[in-house]
Amino acid sequence: MDKVIIFGGTGFLGLSLAKYLTDKGMHPVLVARNKPKSYLDYEFLSWDAVSVGKWADSLNHAKAIVNLAGKTVDCIKTPDNCDLILRSRVDSTRIIGKALNTVGHPPKIWIQMSTAHIYGDPPSQVCTEESSTGYGLAPFVGKAWEKAFHESIPEDTRGVILRTSFVIGKNGGALESLKQIVKLGLGGKAGHGNQGMSWIHEDDMNEMIYRSITEDKYEGVFIISAPNPVSNKAFMKLLRKKMRVPIGLSAPEFMIRLGAKFVFKTDPELVLYGRYVKSNRLKEMGFQFQFPDLESALADLI
DSSP states (O other): EEEEETTTTTHHHHHHHHHHHHTTTOOOEEEEEOTTOOOOOSSSEESSSSSSSGGGGGGGTTTTEEEOOOOOOOOOOHHHHHHHHHHHHHHHHHHHHHHHOSSSOOOOOEEEEEGGGOOOOOSEEEEEETTTOOOOOHHHHHHHHHHHHHHHHHSSSEEEEEEEOEEEOOOSSSSHHHHHHHHHTSOOOBTOOOOOEOEEHHHHHHHHHHHHHHHHTTTTTEEEEEEEEHHHHHHHHHHHEEEEEOOOOOOOOOHHHHHHHTTTTTTTHHHOOBEOOOOOHHHHOOOEEEEEEEEHHHHOOO
């Protein structure tokens, strides 16, 4: 049974992937700072994400690494939080690279999380893997994250970078928050509503990671997003329809900035800005999305 080490494995994405890989006959090992209270029956190892410890032994004879580690961006962007967002990604990536040099039979596949926000927040341009990166905190963090990966991965290891968009799933993630907003009757457009919402169903993301583990042709940078991004206005309208909530009050920018900071304790720009991305590389390789459009994705999840 192939062993796959998932760093940052106890969050929404890690647990979703662990179940998916288990169903495929693989053995996931979850590495994280803390064991969650609602813990499922997977092998778990603790780490501090900055130093090599006993967890490094698990790398021996493993099939692959999947690194999802990093502080959530769903927070108020204080200087301390910005620092943690950067360091949690860069330091954890670097220490994985160091740990690989301590084992005799390290995995030869390293799948590395990154962010589609690396392209910034262009209002209408549809970005692909060939597009230039953007300006701001998220692009700066994304570029530093990928740089740390390139500097840390051994020469004989196949590397895959996942520039991931907004992942929607059944058991967590931002979709849960959006559903609560809709239930309160506040599920209208945010600001002007034209900002892009690029998204991917958790099953399609997990399948892409599984393919990256099992097929040698997957290497380099991929945008991990469904081929049909939509606007914020269109996303919320369809979400209300699927939830059978007829009314959704829109929120002007000033209300979102106040509510995000004082009520939801998060960054208003996560809602007010966005981007349209799609992957040329996945299309060229013939990757078939199970949920290529938002209608089918939300029908499955709600």
